Amino acid sequence: MSRLLGSVRARATLGATLVVAVALVAAGTAVLLSLRSNLLGEAGTQAERSAREVATELAVGTPYADLSLDVDDRPVQVVDEDGTLVAAGDDLERITGTGVDAVKPQPAASPGGAGDDDGDDDAGEPLEPGEIGERTTISDGSATIDGDTEDYRFAAVPVETEDRGRLTVYAGAPLSAEHGAVNTALTVMLIGFPVLLAVVGWVTWLVTRRALRPVEGIRREMAAITASEDLARRVPVPGTHDEVARLASTTNETLAALEASVERQRRFVADASHELRSPIASLRTQLEVAAAHPELLDLDGAVEDTVRLQRLAADLLLLARLDAGERPADARVDLAALAREEAAGRAGVSVREEGGDTGAVTVAGSRGQLGRVLANLLDNAQRHARSAVEVSVRRDGGLAVVGVADDGEGVPEADRERIFERFVRLDAARSRDDGGAGLGLAIARDVAVRHGGTLTARGGPAGGALFELRLPAA
Incomplete structure (x- = not known):
C-alpha cells in the first residue's frame, strides 16, 4: 500500500477523488436541504390554503x-x-x-x-x-x-x-411527497456518487498516466545513461511545451554541461600528463647519463627541469583547488603595493598608479592568489615584450583596475578569448623550455572570476597586448 501511494499517479488520483467526494457530499447535502425546505414550504402553503377555505366558510x-x-x-x-x-x-x-x-x-x-x-x-x-x-x-x-x-x-x-x-x-x-422526493434524491445520490467517484478516479488515473508517460521515459533514459556512463545520450523531449518538456530540456542542458565538464577534465588530465612527461623524461635522461658518466652531468639543466616541474605541479594543484570551488580569503589587499612587489627585480617593468592621491586601491580577497595573477600576467608580458612592460593601477567607479601592457606584437583579435583556455599556446614555434605550459592565463582568469572580477585582453597603447584585471573595490 505504501509503495502504491508513493506513486505520483496514485496520489493524484486519490487527491482528485477525495476533492470530488467532498464537493459531492457538500453539494448533495445542500440539494437535499434545499429540496426538503421547498417541499415543506409547499406543504405548508397547501395546508394554509385548506385552512383558510374552511375559515372563510x-x-x-x-x-x-x-x-x-x-x-x-x-x-x-x-x-x-x-x-x-x-x-x-x-x-x-x-x-x-x-x-x-x-x-x-x-x-x-x-x-x-x-x-x-x-x-x-x-x-x-x-x-x-x-x-x-x-x-x-x-x-x-x-x-x-x-x-x-x-x-x-x-x-x-x-x-x-x-x-x-x-x-x-x-x-x-x-x-x-416531501419524504418521497427526498428519499428518491438520497437514493440517487447514494448510487450515483460512488459511480461518479469511480469515473473520476478512472479518468484521473488515465490522464495522469498519459501526462507522466514522458517522465517515465526520462527516468528510463537517465537510468540507461547512468548504467552506460555515456554522457552523449540525451533524454527525449516531449512536444507538449509544458513543465515536463521544460524538465526534459533542463535535464539535457545539465547532461550537456556535465559532458563538457567531463571532457574538459579528460582533456586536462591528458594535457597535464603530456606536459609532465617532457620535464620528467628530460630529468630522467640527465640523471641516467650522470649515473653512467658523472663528468657529463648538466646540473643547471637538471635544476631548471626540476623547477619547471615544480611550477607545473603547483599550477595543477591551484587549478584543482579552483575547480573544487575553493573560496578566496577575505583579506584587504593593496593592489598598487602588490604590483610593485611583483614587479621588483624584473627588468623593463614599471608600475604606474593613477590617481594616487585618492587613497590606496584595495580589494577583498586572497593576497597569494592575486599575487599569482599579477606574476602570471608579468611572465606572459615579459615573454612577448620587445623592451618594456608597464603595470597601471587605478579606480574606475566601484572597480579596481590593474592593466599589464607590453610593446610586443600583441594578440590577434580572434585569439583573445582562446588564450585563456588551459594548455593553449599561440606560438607553435616556441619550445616548451622557452615558454610555459599554457596554464598561466587560465589560472589568472579563474582567480579573477573567483574574486568576482574579470580578466580580458585587448590591444595595448604601445601596439602590444593589454591585459586588464577588474575587481570589486573594497
Missing part, C-alpha cells in the same frame, strides 16, 4: 355540518377558544401535532361570553366578527384517515365568527 356563518371538511382526504379540525373540538372530518381516526388530539366533535359551549369582547382576548390577534386572522401557525404531526397513517404539515388559522366566537381551523397537507 365559518366567517360567513356556515354551520359545522355543512363545512367542507373531507376534501382531498386531508385532516381538518375546528376548535373553539376553549380548546374543544367542534367540527372534524368524518374519516379522521387519529391526529397529533395540532394540540387537540380529539377526532370526534363535542357539543359547543355557550358562545355568549366570547362574542362580547369582539375577539379581543389573550389568545391571539384582535379580530372583528367575520374576520380571518393574518397570522398562520405551522406545525408538524401525523394523522390517520380511513386507516392510512401519514405525516402532515398543519396550518392553524384563527377566525372570528358572529355567533360562535373565535374558532381555530387546523388543516393538514401530507408530507409523503
Whole structure:
C-alpha cells in the first residue's frame, strides 16, 4: 500500500477523488436541504390554503355540518377558544401535532361570553366578527384517515365568527411527497456518487498516466545513461511545451554541461600528463647519463627541469583547488603595493598608479592568489615584450583596475578569448623550455572570476597586448 501511494499517479488520483467526494457530499447535502425546505414550504402553503377555505366558510356563518371538511382526504379540525373540538372530518381516526388530539366533535359551549369582547382576548390577534386572522401557525404531526397513517404539515388559522366566537381551523397537507422526493434524491445520490467517484478516479488515473508517460521515459533514459556512463545520450523531449518538456530540456542542458565538464577534465588530465612527461623524461635522461658518466652531468639543466616541474605541479594543484570551488580569503589587499612587489627585480617593468592621491586601491580577497595573477600576467608580458612592460593601477567607479601592457606584437583579435583556455599556446614555434605550459592565463582568469572580477585582453597603447584585471573595490 505504501509503495502504491508513493506513486505520483496514485496520489493524484486519490487527491482528485477525495476533492470530488467532498464537493459531492457538500453539494448533495445542500440539494437535499434545499429540496426538503421547498417541499415543506409547499406543504405548508397547501395546508394554509385548506385552512383558510374552511375559515372563510365559518366567517360567513356556515354551520359545522355543512363545512367542507373531507376534501382531498386531508385532516381538518375546528376548535373553539376553549380548546374543544367542534367540527372534524368524518374519516379522521387519529391526529397529533395540532394540540387537540380529539377526532370526534363535542357539543359547543355557550358562545355568549366570547362574542362580547369582539375577539379581543389573550389568545391571539384582535379580530372583528367575520374576520380571518393574518397570522398562520405551522406545525408538524401525523394523522390517520380511513386507516392510512401519514405525516402532515398543519396550518392553524384563527377566525372570528358572529355567533360562535373565535374558532381555530387546523388543516393538514401530507408530507409523503416531501419524504418521497427526498428519499428518491438520497437514493440517487447514494448510487450515483460512488459511480461518479469511480469515473473520476478512472479518468484521473488515465490522464495522469498519459501526462507522466514522458517522465517515465526520462527516468528510463537517465537510468540507461547512468548504467552506460555515456554522457552523449540525451533524454527525449516531449512536444507538449509544458513543465515536463521544460524538465526534459533542463535535464539535457545539465547532461550537456556535465559532458563538457567531463571532457574538459579528460582533456586536462591528458594535457597535464603530456606536459609532465617532457620535464620528467628530460630529468630522467640527465640523471641516467650522470649515473653512467658523472663528468657529463648538466646540473643547471637538471635544476631548471626540476623547477619547471615544480611550477607545473603547483599550477595543477591551484587549478584543482579552483575547480573544487575553493573560496578566496577575505583579506584587504593593496593592489598598487602588490604590483610593485611583483614587479621588483624584473627588468623593463614599471608600475604606474593613477590617481594616487585618492587613497590606496584595495580589494577583498586572497593576497597569494592575486599575487599569482599579477606574476602570471608579468611572465606572459615579459615573454612577448620587445623592451618594456608597464603595470597601471587605478579606480574606475566601484572597480579596481590593474592593466599589464607590453610593446610586443600583441594578440590577434580572434585569439583573445582562446588564450585563456588551459594548455593553449599561440606560438607553435616556441619550445616548451622557452615558454610555459599554457596554464598561466587560465589560472589568472579563474582567480579573477573567483574574486568576482574579470580578466580580458585587448590591444595595448604601445601596439602590444593589454591585459586588464577588474575587481570589486573594497
